[in-house]
Amino acid sequence: MGLLKWIGGIVVCFWLLGLMFRIGGGLIHLLLLVAAIVFIIDFVKRKVRD
Numbered sequence: 475m476g477l478l479k480w481i482g483g484i485v486v487c488f489w490l491l492g493l494m495f496r497i498g499g500g501l502i503h504l505l506l507l508v509a510a511i512v513f514i515i516d517f518v519k520r521k522v523r524d
Contacts, residue, residue: 478516481510 489506 478512482512508516 485505486509489503
């Protein structure tokens with residue numbers, strides 16, 4: 475899941491850039507939603523494993 479965390483961080487950076495410069499539209503928000511889901515799944519899997 476380490477790679478997915480990096481991808482999630484990059485998506486958040488692009489989302490913030492999109493908010494600042496008003497570019498990207500809905501695609502950035504969709505990618506942010508996907509990144510949030512990946513973080514939630516990773517968090518739940520870690521809790522179940524421990």
